[in-house]
Amino acid sequence: MTATELLGAMSIGRLSAEYVMRCFIARAIEVDETLRAVTEQAYEEALAEAKACDLERAEGKLRGPLHGLPFSVKEQIRMAGFQSTCGACCRLAEAPSEETALLVTLAKQAGAIPFARTNVPQLLMLPETFNAIYGTTCNPYDLGRSPGGSTGGECALIAARGSPLGLGTDVGGSVRIPAFMTGLCAFKPTVDRLSYKGITVPRRGNRSGQREVRSAPGPIARCVADLELVMHAFCQPAMYAADTTIPRMPWDRASVAHRAKGPTAKGPTSPSRRGSEGSKPLRFGYFVTDHWFEPAEACKRAVRGTAEALRAAGHEVVEFTPLEMAEAAKLYVALLSADGNFRGFLDGIDGEKLHPNYAFLCQVACVPNWIRPMLSAVMRHGLGEPRKADLVLSGAAKTAHEYWQVITRVTAYDGL
Structure with missing residues (x-):
């Protein structure tokens, strides 16, 4: 079940938050024997929170739109009581963090429950996942291959059904590359769309003077609808109040839900399935090569196939030549x-x-x-x-x- 489906099942009493949490903890323990995706566990705390969520639901109280949903967190993103090493052994000498990243706090306020932290490559700058602390993370579809990086542990765990939803970071592909390599959906928002407060950097003293090439946090899930769910939960007044550097731009859920045209496409994450007949179609641009690295034919087919699917759904699709x-x-x-x-x-x-x-x-x-x-x-x-x-x-x-x-x-x- 996707995160959206799990929330629906819990809302009607078909599943309890405790049962869902126990299932994901059991699955995470099982798959991690071969994947080596999990760095630290918060299983006991998560179970206690899940039980509390069930009691609150029985009393008619909800913490927010993610009430009772388990989620996992990339090791780089701070949580109080846990370490954020960025794959560097020297950080093991540091005390566990006293701070929780703002996005993790917001997710918890929306009702989500963090239960596992996931592996990263040393220094976070290669599209694989390995370090001398936690070892090398494997791809759940083929243990001889990589799940990508730097958010590789997160994507490996979600792809193996060990977590329904995760949070990572991305500079040049760190959520997108591993999502591609494990068959998931990931979203890198524009830098400063989401707060970076409480997210470590792989530099001495957790300080970097480099400001031109910057990272952005983003969600990972099994479908686009789950990504949209998370973005809506994050882009709320609480984030803007806690981080005044972020532009006050609430997530435009109405635009996402109603701008698509026609009921032709199928599937729970299709924009046209969610839209209304006669509403304004979206306009997409695409290219099949950037004239720098020639892509494989399979990648070209995937792009062209996506373009044709969007056209069939009633959207405008324009091929263009990218910048140099x-x-x-x-x-x-x-x-x-x-x-x-x-x-x-x-x-x-x-x-x-x-x-x-x-x-x-x-x-x-x-x-x-x-x-x-x-x-x-x-x-x-x-x-x-x-x-x-x-x-x-x-x-x-x-x-x-x-x-x-x-x-x-x-x-x-x-x-x-």
């Missing part, structure tokens, strides 16, 4: 590597051995700047690798003036 993705990639690398020599990442693990999967990135970051033009020329003209040649140049350590020049390029790119 080579420039975007170069800017991304230039910004994240500006401190030079992988310094911010290495500081964040405080002497721990860097995971081998970072080896190439670290080697490139540590190339002396005076060698980079020659190395780039060899890659471009000798090896026929123009993409790598550009990234070698972009990954150089930068002076303040050079960093400002990168920012001017970002501003120009934003204006395209």
Whole structure:
């Protein structure tokens, strides 16, 4: 059952919150023997909360729209009494957090019950999930494969039916990549759509001066309707009151429910199934290649198939050519590597051995700047690798003036 279906079953008394919680705890314990997705458990506390939810429901009281629903949380996101290591062993020496992230607090106020915390890669910056503390998380569909990352533990647990709903974070694909690799739905909102209060960063002292490439928290579930349910629960006055940096933009549930046209599509998460006949259709843009990395044919088919399904549902679908993705990639690398020599990442693990999967990135970051033009020329003209040649140049350590020049390029790119 999806989270939406579970809430419906609990609302009519078909299922109790305690029974639902016991089922998910049992399933999480079972699958984690092979997946290694769970880092810390809050099972006893969650059972007590579920029992309290049942008593409150019997008295006609509800905490909110997620009353009694279990949910899991990415290890990076703080919960009081638990650690947020970001996969770095040095953080095990720190005391458990005294703070709970604002989004977790809001979910609890809406009635949801956190019961498990899930695994991440060391430093959160690769699309796999591994660290020296909790080990390597496996894909539930094939234990020899990765569930992706950095929200890989979360997606592995949900895909294995060990949790109905989860919360992760995303910079360059950290909820979207593992959701794709485990057959789930995930949503990365625009940065600052949801509060980042209480979410750690993999840097020394939990502080990062890097502000141009920023992360955003987002939900993971088995269907789009569950994502919409969570976003509606978060985008409430309580979030804006607790975090005044967030624009006061309530979730437009009426728009989601009524802007689709026609009853042609099937399934509980279809916008046209939820919409009303004759209402205004949505307008979607799509592309099948970004002319930077050519996608596999299976990915192209998936995009085209989605476009045709949307057209069949009465929506307007427009193919377009994306912005210059080579420039975007170069800017991304230039910004994240500006401190030079992988310094911010290495500081964040405080002497721990860097995971081998970072080896190439670290080697490139540590190339002396005076060698980079020659190395780039060899890659471009000798090896026929123009993409790598550009990234070698972009990954150089930068002076303040050079960093400002990168920012001017970002501003120009934003204006395209």
